[in-house]
Amino acid sequence: MEFVFTEEQAMIGETARAFFAENATSERTRKAMAATGQDAGIDRELWTAFCQELGLSGIGIPESAGGAGLGLVELAIIAEAAGAQVAALPMLGSLALSAQALAAGGSAEQQAAHLPGLLSGAVIAGYVHDAGITANGSSLTGSAGFAAHGSSAQLFVVTSNTGAWLVPADAPCVTVTPLTTMDQTRPYARVTLAAAQGEPLADPAAAIAAAHRAGFVAVAAEALGGAQAALDRTVAYARERVQFGRPIGSFQAYKHRLADLMIEIEQARSAVYWAACAVDEGSEEAALAVHAAKSFAADTFFLCAGNMIQLHGGIGFTWEHDAHLYFKRARAIQSMLGSGEWHREQVATMILGEVA
Amino acid sequence: MKLGFSAADELFRQECADWLNAEMAGEFRDIKGITKLTASPERRKEWExxxxxxxxxxxxxxxxxxxxxATLAQQVIFAEEYARAGVPGRVNHIGIELAGPTILAFGSEEQKRRFLPDIAAGKTIFCQGFSEPGAGSDLASVRTKGRLENGAWIVNGQKIWTSLAHISDWIFVVTRTEEGSKGPKGLTFLMMEIDQPGIEIRGIKQINGDAEFNETFFTDARCPADSMIGAVGDGWKIAMGLLAFERGVSTLGQQMAFRNELDELIAAAKANSAASNPLIRQRIAKAEIGLRLMRYGALRMLSNTDHSKIDGAALTYKIQWATWRRNLGELAMDVLGQAGEVTEGSEYEWDTLPNLFLYSRADTIYGGTNQIQRNLIAERGLGLPREPRGDV
Structure with a gap:
């Protein structure tokens, strides 16, 4: 029992934070937000550098599958660093969801065919999930409205509650419709399958479970990074902005709100790394922990981002200020991959049983 | 980063559990399951x-x-098994968690020999004399006076909220020993024997009907000079050092007591069908998540050996657990409904959950109110400017 980062983990964190702070600048993120078509919401240069120069894309994928090994703790460290800068990257859909699903549920051939492309960044995968997708043999029909970075994907990992398939984006009977999305750093696309051919993953249950675990932890970690950044930036403002002859951060009405954010963030930090570590260690707490982390960290991020706007006053409401990037990302994280209420109901079912 | 315990640790866990369970089934079975700090004091001193x-x-x-x-992992395990076995809280928690570590850190060799073995043996029960009627959140404004006379300190004044003073043997007291000094300067830290004519203790009846806290009056009370910890004027430094010990491994034992309370609430919700109410389910899930996060926050804080940086988990811990427990008390009453507002007995005494509802209002006040905690977090944790102070 030692609930602190190892030296290696601390180093990965330092490297990742420095990389995103230097490269995922507001200017570059805004350029990605304004882009359309395949580049919508993606800083391509950043993504290539992340995958190839930094070499962090394979973290959390077993070495046997061509990844860098390590686990969800390290994946969370990277997602936290990316989230702190609201980086415009397809990391969630392509790596945390699709690559994890492939690594856990794909056959050796499927992994060999697709993982190298995903990890090098040459191919972007989108993750499409809808309980209503039906399969008639290998022919898939259904529609999913919220594929993150779906317009950029060349390959989809499609899941229902029981099945998992690979579907190339340019296959016949596949329609990808870009959607104008509130969070422009992670635009959604609607993916419609009208009797499209899917290649079933070898172990769909393992694929879905892995994608969920990694997805919940990754967005929770991203939320943690975003929440901390929102607090740090607001603290910096509170120390320099003077009203009534005093820095506004010296007023209790103001500083107590910031203290409340720190209290939530510290818990979110415990939640994220508890969940990641529990999954990595195969602990029986893992199932509860991933729901706790996703719901708690998402709510914490939204609380921090909302306060970031309020505590900046008018400037926080402008397009020019970055507060809205955090605010919109936080809202998106709250809704994606299951709402806070849904995750808490999963926890309630574990401790109280089903509703009588 | 590792959460699991080693095989040797698990063996140690078994050893702890076996011993505790045997005691609670044997000679001390009469105190098993007691949750109130004031119940059966004599038997609990024997247990110490x-x-x-x-x-x-x-x-x-x-x-x-x-x-x-013991290693950190072993301390964690013992604290957990202690509460799991239904052993009541330590009546000498002030002695083992605060007085002992303070003497260890600041006391002379002679004082260590004099006090530590008896605290460890459960023979010396300590209480804490910090707060005064005029020095609550503003602890540095204490007025209880100490003056040196013929080789002994003579103490006059009043302390308040001295938890368990009525069953304690010793009290540590922050006194103002420099005439005319203000604030943190001119304070001295004294260890005083309670059984003497100059010290009088009166219980304070609380909103739950119980009297755990006291007023302690000092009228020419005596303290031999060799029971001063540190030097004259070091009182504030030592008091602050002592408060840092408050966030030790004992927090994990406290959490196991919280676990028992939440389990009782869950059982009550299942029994009266509140567990089928989606709003209650959400709140119970939040309570469950909050408790687990408390555990992992405490493990982060205890695992952290880098004291060069502010430890956010440690700094936010007090307000986190206090607020969690207050919310749990409110949730308990929503689960119980009006059944929680009546008791079958004729005395004004409450079962665990209604008592939790009442008692937890103290949690967000003692040991630094939630408002003081927010000041500390904002000023120490976030580096925000201090609130301008008035004249002291």
Whole structure:
């Protein structure tokens, strides 16, 4: 029992934070937000550098599958660093969801065919999930409205509650419709399958479970990074902005709100790394922990981002200020991959049983 | 980063559980399951001594002073098994968690020899004399005076909220020993024997009907000069050092008591069908998540050995648990409904959950109110400018 980062983990964190702070600048993120078509919401240069120069894309994928090994703790460290800068990257859909699903549920051939492309960044995968997708043999029909970075994907990992398939984006009977999305750093696309051919993953249950675990932890970690950044930036403002002859951060009405954010963030930090570590260690707490982390960290991020706007006053409401990037990302994280209420109901079912 | 315990640790867990369960099934079965700090004080003092004899009293202390030099993991395990076995809270928690570590850090060798073995043996029960009627959140404004006369300190004044003073043997007191001094300057830290004519203790009846806290009056009370910890004027430094010990491994034992409370709430919700109400389910899930996060926050804080940086988990811990427990008390009453507002007995005494509802209002006040905690977090944790102070 030692609930602190190892030296290696601390180093990965330092490297990742420095990389995103230097490269995922507001200017570059805004350029990605304004882009359309395949580049919508993606800083391509950043993504290539992340995958190839930094070499962090394979973290959390077993070495046997061509990844860098390590686990969800390290994946969370990277997602936290990316989230702190609201980086415009397809990391969630392509790596945390699709690559994890492939690594856990794909056959050796499927992994060999697709993982190298995903990890090098040459191919972007989108993750499409809808309980209503039906399969008639290998022919898939259904529609999913919220594929993150779906317009950029060349390959989809499609899941229902029981099945998992690979579907190339340019296959016949596949329609990808870009959607104008509130969070422009992670635009959604609607993916419609009208009797499209899917290649079933070898172990769909393992694929879905892995994608969920990694997805919940990754967005929770991203939320943690975003929440901390929102607090740090607001603290910096509170120390320099003077009203009534005093820095506004010296007023209790103001500083107590910031203290409340720190209290939530510290818990979110415990939640994220508890969940990641529990999954990595195969602990029986893992199932509860991933729901706790996703719901708690998402709510914490939204609380921090909302306060970031309020505590900046008018400037926080402008397009020019970055507060809205955090605010919109936080809202998106709250809704994606299951709402806070849904995750808490999963926890309630574990401790109280089903509703009588 | 590793959460699992080693095989050796798991063996140690078994050893702890076996011993505790045997005691709770044997000679001390009458105190098993007691949750109130004031219940059965004499038997619980005997229990402190039993722990001491078996060297389970202060396992984290050096062996020289009656401890076992236990590792962090072992301390975590013992705290967890202690509460799991239904053993009541330690009536000497002030002695083992605050007085002992303070003497260890700031006391002379002679004082260590004089106090530590008896604390570890459960023979010396301590209470804390910090707060005064005029010095609550603003602790540095204490007015209780100490003056040196013929080799002894003569103390006059009043302390308040001295938890368990009525069953304690010793009290540590922050006194103003420099005439005319203000604030943190001119304070001295004294250890005083309670059984003397100059000290009078009166219980304070609380909103739950119980009287755990006291007023303690000092009228020419005496303290031999060799019972001063540190030097004259070091009182504030030592008091602040002491408060840092408050966030030790004992927090994990406290959490196991919270676990028992939440389990009781869950059982009540299942019994009266509140567990089928989606809003209650959401709140119970939040409570469950909050408790687990408390555990992992405490493990982060205890695992952290880098004290060069502010430890956010440690700094936010007090307000986190206090607020969680207050919310749990409110949730308990929503689960129980009006059944929680009546009791079958004729005395004004409450079962665990209604008592939790009432008692937890104290949690967000003592040991630094939630408002003071927010100041500390904002100023120390976030580096925000201090609130301008008035004249002291």
């Amino acid at each position: 001594q039993r722990l001491g004899e078996a060297k389970w009293g202060c396992i984290g202390w050096p062996e020289q002073w009656g401890g076992r030099n």
